[in-house]
Amino acid sequence: MTRIDPSYYLSNQPRSTPSADLGKDEFLKILMAQIQNQDPLNPMDDTEFISQMATFSSLEQMMNMNTSISKLVQNQTVSPVIQYSHLIGKEVSFYKLDEETNKIVQPKEIVNSEVIAISEREGYAVIELVNGQKIYTDEILRINKPSADQ
Incomplete structure (x- = not known):
């Protein structure tokens, strides 16, 4: 009688995890x-x-x-500089911050300034203003056309 090689048995075959895809x-x-x-x-x-x-x-x-x-x-992942470049030349409104504590000055005072440049710091867009300040985009309260008196 012919004998079957044990290596052909299913129980002796290497098992691999089937892929779902x-x-x-x-x-x-x-x-x-x-x-x-x-x-x-x-x-x-x-x-x-x-x-x-x-x-x-x-x-x-x-x-x-x-x-x-x-x-x-x-x-399609766009850098923050490109994403916020449309703000250049626009006037933004934001709360005045205390330079030492970096917290909003009380009573709240709104500052307006024109955007002159956009830069990036640690993956976030930084708005550079005519008045020399730099703010983050999440600090912006309002975006306006530049004032006519400037």
Whole structure:
């Protein structure tokens, strides 16, 4: 009687964790295994084969589109300087801060000044003003067109 090599037993096969995502390579492997192991007397129907190839093509196009969209999203991250550059030449209103404590002066006093430049510090936009002050964008209370008397 012929003996089966124990290395072919399923219990002796290395176990890998299956991936939840099937890609085009896995789909193509399954399709090729299906073609190789089909019954020669009853081959796969042509329409079924064409349908599976169309599915493969569709999967490949979706994966390419996903890659393209991911690259587009990565390129859309805009630096704070570019994001707030439209403020240059505009007048902004903000609460006056105490220079020592960096807290709002009481009673609250609103200061107006024109934006002359935008810079970046630690990932945040810093607004540079005509009066020499530098403020962060979250300190802005109002944005106006520049005053006519300046």
